[in-house]
Amino acid sequence: MTDIFRAEGLGKTYPGVRANDDISFAVAAGEIHALLGENGAGKSTLVKMIYGLVRPDEGRMIFAGHPHAPADPRAARAAGVAMVFQHFSLFDALTVAENIALGMENPPPRAELSRRIAELSQGYGLPLNPARRIATLSAGERQRVEILRCLLQNPRLLIMDEPTSVLTPQEAEILFATLRQLAERGTAILYISHKLEEIRSHCDRATILRHGKVVGTVDPRAHSAPELAAMMVGAEMRVIDRSGRNPGAMVLAVAGLSTPAGRSEGVALKDVALRLHAGEILGIGGVAGNGQEELLSALSGEIATAPGTVMLESADLSALPPEARRRAGLLSAPEDRLGHAAVPEFSLTENTLLTAGSRQNLIRRGLIDHAAARNFAQSVIRAFDVRTPGPGTAAGALSGGNLQKFVIGREVLGNPRVLVVNQPTWGVDAGAAAAIRQALLDLAAQGAGVIVISQDLDELLELSDRFCALNEGRLSAPRPTEGLSVAEIGLMLGGAHGMEVAHVPA
Template identity: 65%
Template sequence: MTTPLLSLQGLTKAYPGVVANDQVSFDIGEGEVHALLGENGAGKSTLVKMIYGLVKPDSGTMLLRGQPFAPPEPRAARADGIAMVFQHFSLFDALNVAENIALGMENPPAMGDLASRIREVSETYGLPLDPFRTVGDLSAGERQRVEIIRCLLQDPKLLIMDEPTSVLTPQEVDILFETLNKLRSEGTSILYISHKLEEIRTLCDHATILRLGKNVGECVPAETSARDMAEMMVGSTLQTPERSGRDFGEVALDVSGLSVPSPSEFGTALKNVHMAVRKGEVLGIGGVAGNGQDELLGVLSGEILTAADAIKFNGQPIGKLGPTARRRLGVLTAPEERLGHAAAPDMSLTENALLTGSVREGLENNGFLKWAETKGFAEKIIQAFDVRTPGPENAARSLSGGNLQKFVIGREVLQNPDVLVVNQPTWGVDAAAAAAIRQAILDLAAKGTAVVCISQDLDELMEISDSFAALNEGRLSAPRTTTGLTVDEIGLMMGGAHGMEVAHV
């Protein structure tokens, strides 16, 4: 048997109050694409940070080609042939591609040489990229290419990729997979972190599944069903949200000819957006992050005001009404960013319940606050949505991401909205909680609420939405019935891979 490229033996890392990795052992062979699967908080990130020298293990050893390997810092890991593409890019918007790459190198060559090497590598691996373009103008997929090429220039033996497809359209994913396959054929090993099971089934040779910091199983993805892998990840049988066929009522939310500039400098302006959502209907809005999702939510919540007629609720123009007035009418929203937008991190859950609940739950009297009732409302959310917290007096930031998400969604759902707009409702939430949130959204729709669900998780949108539209550079495609849509059609609605002709509807 050949020596594996990297062998992890009993790696353990504990943080105060949580064991992030507990006796994790597995091997990555030469030229193998190895998947690391697990829910958020399962310990995937901590594990790869140990391999990359960002975190030191409390105990356990690593062997690189049979030699003890304990990188004290990323630089040492890179010197030993380990490269990593992070989920969040670390690029300077104002610099061009070659300058960004030079910044990450120990001894950068002259700019001209570097540029020609970048061209060479990008052509070899089918990742077209102009070294002199400014990074600020690049799409998310192209930025990822910069990061990948930065790694490839080091000629790595092991490439670690952390959730690489979360920012890509289906077509861009295909391009990425071709690159990765080519790397594999040249003998480069890849450690691929994801929770998207279908991807792993297509790409990976071997998978290690982490749950609560422990290695709970290994499998060959191609021979294992996605459902089995998911159940290994979650550790229990999964509930698929139930939906009953239902009739839609009249149009509750009507957006027509909506164009607004983005309030932030690097945001995306909305351009001539049309949509109509009927009572009881769930409209799913897909699209790669940064194509106007935040702006669309802001426009619907009342944080960004528009022409009065651009947004109508039950026929009444509400474009000029602020968030409080819209809540009074029954138009509720839940933004993507939990800490700092949907909730104030340092405030208690009671105070956060007041944040959007004051009008509809009657938590104030002539401006004077009713703390007892507010606490009651917070407790009701905590109970109804199974939010794990010692009590409503705890600060929002002390909750895990998934628990806070349940609180934020529950806060809006329990106010019986007529229109509910949610952005990334299950982002960073474990599978069981995600299923509960989706079920709550579907239950609400069954009661006649018009729901707009903005999400980057296509599986989620396919699961819960009745019709589907995609945001691309601030334009919304015409909504289509979800049933019968193919992945290719969705990809085209989302704008396709960069360089392909963009289908503007």
């Protein structure tokens, strides 16, 4: 195999952070090469340098035998580097072909482009109708648009940033089949992911980063997932302890919960019902965008619902605002850390005031006790090993994993009767994810009811006693997690979206 891309001694320093330090590694033509590392390990900085979004301070890159120093993404694309981002940049109101044309330097005539899209998508087993509007596509189909957009440039190196985080298991399989096909035709693929099993079964080599440095390049098939994780975090992973849980009395009963159809792209909840017992973890799976945010908002109190729909230990909370629900013992942690669960510009101390004001006695008769808030922030930082200079640091300056530990810790230390979390470990490194999951398990062991809404099936299988799926605003009947297979779960999630071959006009 010949190296298509090589990095030699790459370095990048941001104010206060050494993001990349002496990074050297190589990607061969026709291989799927994983880039593995905790959040804040320097993966994004590295691929941004390859894609021309960031310039390295030191070192050099060689791509296809030539020095590679792209001034901007356009130059990188011209050289043959393409990238699929974790967050899609598509216009909902436009069609697939229109979106792809918008991203091209010299788009061919529309009919010609549609023909090429149809050709490529069929060739790679990515069924997609160029005339469909983005708004009608599932997350998996949207990702296909992004991939096709890249493939139209005939890239020699394709960078994929956590591509499976939005996919159902079946959709992920389709993606891997496509990537394998691409690799066989000689395209190199640089694949960023946290999911160790995925990397072990689908990647040829893996380069592991830790604290901005290369730990090593290994054959992922030759190592177990815990071994890979240990290389990432530099220590043995904590083993999840599930023991000591026995469901008790019912703490939360939701019945007939519906929300009005969202004003914009949101999905309305339709007659959702669930029962949660003390000491139990209920896992709610499903691809994001199927009512997950709405469910959390309806439980947190951001959306008021009809009387009798949300009952906490026989008290009707349906009409109560968020603060009153917290006083009653119903706590929650939304998915979006920056701007919903926390305010990026505020210090950690101020961020405790968002939800812990009354439960921790930080706000008394409207007056803020800043010293108490600082102490509480400090205890969250200590108890959850949040890596930060101190409680005065702005939330936005923390890495994703550390901020998430803070957000979850803030609620867990609030000693809730019921805690609802949405995507608790999304975009969080393995070490932090393990700590967060353990905290949720401990909370349940102490007798609280916990609802975990997540797209990560491994996480749900690991944590939950019962599992149900949220699909297009409808919640399936719960099933005991014990003995549930991934295939069965896939079916509960509604199978792969749009797996049937699209009807492409000839």
